[in-house]
Amino acid sequence: MSLRHALLAALAQGEASGYELAKRFDVGVANFWSATPQQLYRDLERLEQDGLISARVVEQSKRPNKRVFTVTPAGQEELRAFGRRPAKPPAMRDEFLVKLQAVDPDDPAAMIAAATERLAWSRGKLAGYDKLRERMLAGRDEDEYLRAGEQIGPYLTLMAGRLYEQMNIRWATTVLETLTNRRTNRSAG
Amino acid sequence: MSLRHALLAALAQGEASGYELAKRFDVGVANFWSATPQQLYRDLERLEQDGLISARVVEQSKRPNKRVFTVTPAGQEELRAFGRRPAKPPAMRDEFLVKLQAVDPDDPAAMIAAATERLAWSRGKLAGYDKLRERMLAGRDEDEYLRAGEQIGPYLTLMAGRLYEQMNIRWATTVLETLTNRRTNRSAG
DNA sequence: CGCACCTATTCAATTAGTTGAGTATAGGGG
DNA sequence: CCCCTATACTCAACTAATTGAATAGGTGCG
Structure with missing residues (x-):
């Protein structure tokens, strides 16, 4: 299960909302890790519960408010630890x-x-x-x-x-x- | 869900047992569709229930007996139909x-x-x-x-x-x- | 002669991933 | 003014995939 880590890695490039991440996962990151929006929202919640990311509500006047996520120090540590563990061989579905x-x-x-x-x-x-x-x-x-x-x-x-x-x-x-x-x-x- | 079809395609290259398919999925086919043995056995059973493949027990003296699977005419028709449907974009997990x-x-x-x-x-x-x-x-x-x-x-x-x-x-x-x-x-x- | 490994499969439990719809607000075009 | 699209999510139900172990006979090695 490393959608969690793919999300951490994506957020390490800068804070983002679930919706923005959904779009990132459809362009850049989609190349090596694919996920549907529902998956992202679910895992973002879990990551928040585990204290690896923190959320902040950004009020917007012209569109619905959004929750913007940032990697916490604990999340950064988890990312580093993940980087040190051996990687699973790549899997493809074509x-x-x-x-x-x-x-x-x-x-x-x-x-x-x-x-x-x-x-x-x-x-x-x-x-x-x-x-x-x-x-x-x-x-x-x-x-x-x-x-x-x-x-x-x-x-x-x-x-x-x-x-x-x-x-x-x-x-x-x-x-x-x-x-x-x-x-x-x-x-x- | 197209492990079913990956299995049909693999069996179209010649009959095989679950165990043999598990190994094929670890070498050739693994390049474009990955699956664990458990998945294969489960889906082989379903394919058999749906009449798309048929099983035949091969008695072996020096090792455990095995069930060898063959694609039925219905299975060949399903493969052709699958080939005509639009393909989902490839997904990668790396x-x-x-x-x-x-x-x-x-x-x-x-x-x-x-x-x-x-x-x-x-x-x-x-x-x-x-x-x-x-x-x-x-x-x-x-x-x-x-x-x-x-x-x-x-x-x-x-x-x-x-x-x-x-x-x-x-x-x-x-x-x-x-x-x-x-x-x-x-x-x- | 005992222990590890190979064939061949099955079971149980859990987690991950997909599908489809639903909610609410705002802006733009005809 | 209404519909369509875009933002920004949420809920529910389902199917697929992973993990870990169990079973059971046979082979090879020291």
């Missing part, structure tokens, strides 16, 4: 790969559609990451940032996300070509 | 990235250890995939297999796994270099 595994080579139409969709999805993700990256780099180049940039953790995880989507784009293109070539060969042969 | 996100640049020792561990893990995974690939290619080259190989679905998913681990190896190396360089600079400055 429906598209399950589908592709069982593709019928004689009827690849649905799979070609799915691969096209995946390609578009990855391009969208990458575009989002690229924007974030521009903001972080603020004119510097990557080598320079890696040497002395201030948010090295977030930059390296963003880098992982970018590499992952770049890989996906190249791979999905190969999948698409392979499936269409085979279809052509079949109908021609 | 503790290492959570840790790295919150790394303290002044105390990167634990993270350097974790990155080293990850690097070793990815190299191990890749070596396993490479062996599987050699067996599938059986002397042919990749282009040839993509054009006419018999198990195109499994090859393309294996390819995804290999690309993923190759990416991880390169990225983890950068992470390692970045963290150690920064440490050196700090202690030297």
Whole structure:
């Protein structure tokens, strides 16, 4: 159970409300830890009960009030302790790969559609990451940032996300070509 | 819930027992769908109850008897239907990235250890995939297999796994270099 | 000859995650 | 003025996943 820790890590980058975290989890963090809003609210409450984060109500006139969360010293200690424990191997859940595994080579139409969709999805993700990256780099180049940039953790995880989507784009293109070539060969042969 | 479908897809590659599937899910399929043995046994029972797979007891003299599962025609139809439905976006759970996100640049020792561990893990995974690939290619080259190989679905998913681990190896190396360089600079400055 | 490990599975208990709806306020467009 | 969208949550019901252990015969090793 380390959604708790993913939340602590996200809040370590600056205080946020549940709603804001829900959005962060849909863009940046979503790349390596996915969660629904309901999960976030539930775990935020638990983290507060455990004294790892503290909440503060921010009154807003133009929209509903919100509860903004901050990591407490106890939470920071928990994050450090978490960092020292051995990490579980990464786990993936990718429906598209399950589908592709069982593709019928004689009827690849649905799979070609799915691969096209995946390609578009990855391009969208990458575009989002690229924007974030521009903001972080603020004119510097990557080598320079890696040497002395201030948010090295977030930059390296963003880098992982970018590499992952770049890989996906190249791979999905190969999948698409392979499936269409085979279809052509079949109908021609 | 598509462990059901991951199981159907795995069984579509040939009949297997729960125990054998548990091992497959620890090597090949684990790359895009992870599950514990308990999950497999539970879902195999459900799939059997739903008539999507059928079981056959294989008596063994030198070891405990086992139940070997095969996809039924109804199961094959379900797999095809699944292939036509839109896929959910991929979800990842990577503790290492959570840790790295919150790394303290002044105390990167634990993270350097974790990155080293990850690097070793990815190299191990890749070596396993490479062996599987050699067996599938059986002397042919990749282009040839993509054009006419018999198990195109499994090859393309294996390819995804290999690309993923190759990416991880390169990225983890950068992470390692970045963290150690920064440490050196700090202690030297 | 005894102990650890491998095959093959099952049981029980708990925690995590998903789905779908419901509540309330505010701003903008037609 | 009404509807749609966005903010900011909450509740309830359910399904999936994890953890830890139990069972039971067979093999290999010193």
